[in-house]
Amino acid sequence: MNDLTFSGMDGVLILSAYAVVMLLIGYFSGRGDKTLHDSMSNYYLAGKNLGFIALFFTLYATQYSGNTIIGYAPTAYRTGFAWLQSITFMTIIIGVYLLFAPRLYVISKKLNFITPADWIAYRFKSKAVTILAVLLMLWGLGNYLLEQLVAIGQAASSLTGGTIPYQVAVIAFVLVMLIYEWLGGMKAVAFTDVMQGLVLMVGIVIFLAGAVYLVGGNFAGATQFIAETEPAKLGVPEMMTSVNWLSMILLVGFGAAIYPHAVQRIFAAESERTLKRSFSRMAWMPPITTGLVFIIGILGIALIPNLDVAGSEQLVGLMANEIAGINGFFYWVMIIFFGAIVAAIVSTADSVLLSFSSIVSNDIYSRFINPNAPERKKVLVGKVTGIFAVAILLWIAWYPPATLYEIFVLKFELLVQVFPAFVLGLYWKRMAAQPVFWGMLTGAIIAGVLTWTGHKTIFGVHGGVIGLAANFLIAVVGSYLVTATVTEEEEEDLKKIDLAYRREYSD
Amino acid sequence: MDNRPIKEPIRKKWIWIVLVLIVLGNVPWYMPAGSYEPLILGIPYWAWIIVGFSLLLCAYLSWATLKHWNIVEDIEEEEKRRKANE
Numbered sequence: 354m355n356d357l358t359f360s361g362m363d364g365v366l367i368l369s370a371y372a373v374v375m376l377l378i379g380y381f382s383g384r385g386d387k388t389l390h391d392s393m394s395n396y397y398l399a400g401k402n403l404g405f406i407a408l409f410f411t412l413y414a415t416q417y418s419g420n421t422i423i424g425y426a427p428t429a430y431r432t433g434f435a436w437l438q439s440i441t442f443m444t445i446i447i448g449v450y451l452l453f454a455p456r457l458y459v460i461s462k463k464l465n466f467i468t469p470a471d472w473i474a475y476r477f478k479s480k481a482v483t484i485l486a487v488l489l490m491l492w493g494l495g496n497y498l499l500e501q502l503v504a505i506g507q508a509a510s511s512l513t514g515g516t517i518p519y520q521v522a523v524i525a526f527v528l529v530m531l532i533y534e535w536l537g538g539m540k541a542v543a544f545t546d547v548m549q550g551l552v553l554m555v556g557i558v559i560f561l562a563g564a565v566y567l568v569g570g571n572f573a574g575a576t577q578f579i580a581e582t583e584p585a586k587l588g589v590p591e592m593m594t595s596v597n598w599l600s601m602i603l604l605v606g607f608g609a610a611i612y613p614h615a616v617q618r619i620f621a622a623e624s625e626r627t628l629k630r631s632f633s634r635m636a637w638m639p640p641i642t643t644g645l646v647f648i649i650g651i652l653g654i655a656l657i658p659n660l661d662v663a664g665s666e667q668l669v670g671l672m673a674n675e676i677a678g679i680n681g682f683f684y685w686v687m688i689i690f691f692g693a694i695v696a697a698i699v700s701t702a703d704s705v706l707l708s709f710s711s712i713v714s715n716d717i718y719s720r721f722i723n724p725n726a727p728e729r730k731k732v733l734v735g736k737v738t739g740i741f742a743v744a745i746l747l748w749i750a751w752y753p754p755a756t757l758y759e760i761f762v763l764k765f766e767l768l769v770q771v772f773p774a775f776v777l778g779l780y781w782k783r784m785a786a787q788p789v790f791w792g793m794l795t796g797a798i799i800a801g802v803l804t805w806t807g808h809k810t811i812f813g814v815h816g817g818v819i820g821l822a823a824n825f826l827i828a829v830v831g832s833y834l835v836t837a838t839v840t841e842e843e844e845e846d847l848k849k850i851d852l853a854y855r856r857e858y859s860d
Numbered sequence: 861m862d863n864r865p866i867k868e869p870i871r872k873k874w875i876w877i878v879l880v881l882i883v884l885g886n887v888p889w890y891m892p893a894g895s896y897e898p899l900i901l902g903i904p905y906w907a908w909i910i911v912g913f914s915l916l917l918c919a920y921l922s923w924a925t926l927k928h929w930n931i932v933e934d935i936e937e938e939e940k941r942r943k944a945n946e
Contacts, residue, residue: 434896434907440914441886442911447921450881451869456927462932504866580896587896589906595889602883624940625933636922640915780870 361516363685368509368517369693372529373701374548379533379541382573389538393719395468397711398621401462403543408622409631411543411704414550416446417612417642419504419698422557423773425643426672429650433579433586442495443639444604447632449610453776454619458628460779461620467710468708469616470716474543478780478843479786485793486771487716490613493768494709497612500764502527502750504742508695518567523750526695527743530703535736539621542703549700550691556693557645559686563676564652566683572648575655582658584600596813604815607772608765614708635788650765669694675823709742710735741800766804766817770796773828782847788831796824867930875924882920885913 389395392666403411418562426534429436457472466472473482509522517525533541568575579587590598622628653668656675660668677687695742713736719726726734772797774789803816811819861925888906896904902909 434904437907437910437914438887440911441917443882444914444917444921445883447925448883449919451875451925451929453870455868456870457930457933538885571902573899574901576899576904580899582898585894587893587899587904589888589891591893592889595887599883599889602886625929625931629929629933633922634920635924640918644914678874692885737868798879846927847888 383537418701454603710739
């Protein structure tokens, strides 16, 4: 992002205000709860007691990051109307949740799950499957966290016009995040998400208002300009792009819904009603979030034409500069908006970090290293490992990669391979551990190799989706071939997760 | 054992068939590549169609979530009321 001429000390002021508010929320959410640090469920899942407002906003602020603005507006700028896909692929996540969340919620309450791997371990009783799933999840989370850290630095340093250098910005906000997360765990994360989600929503609307003002309220004029200069950005995309569009829906839908931190929000819900209401509202968020960001990108084509790829990555900063120049009101609003972008990135990073820590606590330390440790110690191990992980990622973040969108696709490719085990296992008793393991491994290798050899897509289909198809095939065919030898104990366990004994509505 | 009726989306095939159809409508594979006219209020005709399907998808998922998912809600809410009355 470029240096914004409109800011400097004003930006520092606003950023500091955001930081203070986050710390205060973290402090108050952890205060008075003496059991918070003594139980994994309390620390990592807010005691499985998140109400509607907190749950909705933590889903929102986690799913939509600052990236949604500073990464997606440039993509809309470069691809044109084909980027309408960003509405669909964010909406479909709710559809994928509907596939598994209803039953998983019930089971997770019954069996007191902390992490997604609890479910995998319970269902397949296989160390190999659990470890592979844990590794894929940690890989996905680590990569995701790295991307957020890079974005924090870029957004904060550009907001303050370089007054706060990139490195200082990253370290300062990471410290703020670590402190409030240490103090309040999931509670702090969820309550800060309420603040962070709200400013993000409002920020996008005001930014769009500024952009519309700049084109003189004449959207048709803007598209007319595009029609004259770059008609390809207006036209129906080629078939290959449509295939890629569909592939993106599958990749993001399946991937984002089974992100560990996304799944943990199902576990953390206070009740089924709360969870349902939150999802039902979330289904409407894409049009007013990625949809509005899409319009901002399109207006950008008319406002600041002819940017190359690297230049277009600066689009939001460039537009913010122009909007801030309108008058004093927009000047301050733009500074607050950039603060909101930083806050939105932090709100995604904190959830990812918390999930990362919980997996270390629950799936590595508690499951394999020291199962008999007191809960307090397990929580502590996760917290401290989280800090080390952030330190390592920060070291990598000093050399940020070129464009944000590239790494966004990368992190889904491997993570999504957990999907067949995770979801099919819920409903299909015959599904067996061995084929699941080989499917997951094959899928991950296909996705990894294709991506790393530069074949991110083949005929428009993402490597992760091709891997996922192979993964499903191996897991399903393999499970039919393996002779089912189910022990009595396993039979009992499967009964516990079977809801079929209850009569269903026939409507 | 509880015999209360439950609703679970996975058990209703039609929910998923309709979902796939709406998603297919969300991707512009069925329109001639490169065309964008007529522009209506500055927006290409096909984008209106895609936006329409996008909103339909939002509405459909929002509705299905509320109306076709009820596994333990009644039990939980009853328990909550019971606790509140104690």
